[in-house]
Amino acid sequence: MTALARPLRSGIIGTGFMGSVHAAAVRAAGGTVTRVASRSKAGAEQALARLGGAAAAESPKALIESDDVDVVHICTPNAAHAELANLAIAAGKSVICEKPLATTAKDAAALYAEANRAGVVNAVPFVYRFYPAVREARARLQAGEAGPLWLLHGSYLQDWLADPGASNWRVDPTIGGGSRAFGDIGVHWCDLMEFVTGHRIERLVAQTALAFSERPQTGLDSPRTTTAVGTEDGATVMFETNQGAIGSLLVSQVSPGRKNRLWFSFEGPDATFSFNQERPDSLWVGGNTYSRTISSGSDSLSTEQGKRYAVLPAGHPQGYQDSFNSFVADVYAAVRGAAPDGLPDFRDGLRAAHITEAVLESAATGRWVDVPGRDHQSSPLYGSGAAPILERKS
Structure with missing residues (x-):
């Protein structure tokens, strides 16, 4: 079976509520959860059955470097997002990072630039778009x-x-x-x-x-x-x-x-x-x-x-999990080379970071604040000709 024909293999870092939501969406999209990572291997092993994972990774870094992980899902507390996303990009993996993409706009901008340079599929779960x-x-x-x-x-x-x-x-x-x-x-x-x-x-x-x-x-x-x-x-x-x-x-x-x-x-x-x-x-x-x-x-x-x-x-009625399932399905379609309309990526994560910092600045000063990057439009949704990550690796 070729890399593009087989089910996508996902690694989930973080075993709380959002980790469970991501795991359900992976299965709904036809993927498999091959690796789960937490703060310790013991914690990952305890969450395996709940997340439907095949194996516990020794650490988040080990999960990212695993040969049986195509897409990295980052569902950890916010302060760890930037470091883990950078590791995933460096490993050439597609990456879904929970928001905030980073706790500062500076770090979010660096991630956005690095993901573009590497040509990896990247996404941030602004899933209310999918109702x-x-x-x-x-x-x-x-x-x-x-x-x-x-x-x-x-x-x-x-x-x-x-x-x-x-x-x-x-x-x-x-x-x-x-x-x-x-x-x-x-x-x-x-x-x-x-x-x-x-x-x-x-x-x-x-x-x-x-x-x-x-x-x-x-x-x-x-x-x-x-x-x-x-x-x-x-x-x-x-x-x-x-x-x-x-x-x-x-x-x-x-x-x-x-x-x-x-x-x-x-x-x-x-x-x-x-x-x-x-x-x-x-x-x-x-x-x-x-x-x-x-x-x-x-x-x-x-x-x-x-x-x-x-x-x-x-x-x-279709609810939150259904919308999340649709989001992950569109990300996985992008990994296979499609260009789904309205897929939120790291540029949208950077946009959120800019707005957040403007809110904090205004609240601290009591003044109107301009929002940086207001001329940035939505991403081309992987329509720039970059090859999907699995195709490049096969």
Whole structure:
């Protein structure tokens, strides 16, 4: 069996929640999880059955260097992303790196440049792009159904840190980076807004806030040991785009009852398009004389963009894991030489890092801040003629 004919072989670094999500998506895409790595080999061995892996690697570096790994999935705490992604690129492996691509824009820019130089397939899981309803909205807005967009607003709300006794490694800026709520989920909303509308955030003004100034210190046995919180629980952002629209975003990880509510409303003079990730089976469209809900099924969406990712008929909702499965399937198609539309790569990871640093700068200074790199458009999605990694190795 040739390299391109056999199933792609994946190595997953990180065995927490996201590692499990990646493993399920690998299997859905027809791949195999050949190696799993964690902080120790023992930890990797404990996670093998849960992730459906064939073998535990001695270390993340050993996994990356393994001959039976074609695609490296990096699902570790944020501070390790840049180092591991660099190792994967140096090894000539295709790489999917969880966001943030790096904890600084400088490191993200270096990764983007190095991946391009090496010609390896690279991707960042901005998976909300892969909801059928989101693709339907994108196609309809591209067709001009709303008219010129002038107001772009929304929110991303969670409650997993609403308990003051809850904590996580993301709270520590030395592990999670300088921004938590915005860097963790706010960047998803910004990526989605720019992807769906074609607008780019040019400048912004932001505020960040804490619901709790102290939380339990992670990694210790005593729950009574607390530490000062070094990253924000929530943020507000106002922005202007390169096409003259204004917008706002509210982000929180401390909103009781909101489990994972990414919501947007994109408005022009002729129509409004709105989506709520907690109810992913529909797209709301409102006009001056009507409002209607479009079911996001294979038999109810009207655009090719929407139908491509709608694998089930209306009434059978597709959710987060389904969108993640579609993302990984598109990455694997790119590894085999295809050019899937809208596949988020390291350039999009760099874009998120620039926006995050602008948010932090604005929150610290109280001023409007320009967002660097606003002239960068989406990547050519591997359409530049670079050979897929497996083809080069066969």
